[in-house]
Amino acid sequence: MGEDPTIRPMTPGDWEAVARIYAEGIETGVATFEATVPPWEEWDSSHMPTCRLVAESDGRIVGWAALSGVSDRCVYGGVGEISVYVSEAARGRGVGSRILQALVESSEDSAIWTLQAGVFSENV
Numbered sequence: 001m002g003e004d005p006t007i008r009p010m011t012p013g014d015w016e017a018v019a020r021i022y023a024e025g026i027e028t029g030v031a032t033f034e035a036t037v038p039p040w041e042e043w044d045s046s047h048m049p050t051c052r053l054v055a056e057s058d059g060r061i062v063g064w065a066a067l068s069g070v071s072d073r074c075v076y077g078g079v080g081e082i083s084v085y086v087s088e089a090a091r092g093r094g095v096g097s098r099i100l101q102a103l104v105e106s107s108e109d110s111a112i113w114t115l116q117a118g119v120f121s122e123n124v
């Protein structure tokens with residue numbers, strides 16, 4: 001990973017790379033309670049249609065971030081749960097921080113007023 005990552009909106013065509021990075025996160029055992037990567041349709045329906053980003057470096061997707069809703073109740077419509085995943089090869093290089101900052105900015109543009117995340121204490 002040579003250049004600073006470029007952050008851009010995620011597209012359905014990015015799913016193969018996003019799913020690969022998600023699987024790497026699952027394999028760590030400290031990123032999620034999920035045991036397998038869901039199919040695109042399931043992932044797509046469980047995440048907000050806005051606030052989906054990827055980080056690209058040297059022409060490759062090296063990280064992604066997205067928001068999912070926390071409740072179907074209308075009073076929680078502006079609350080999003082954060083997911084941030086960085087490829088094994090790009091970890092420790094600031095990709096997670098950059099994409100998280102971009103996600104915060106994107107959430108503000110999308111009228112999301114609260115972000116929350118659950119992070120395992122072992123996930124450094």
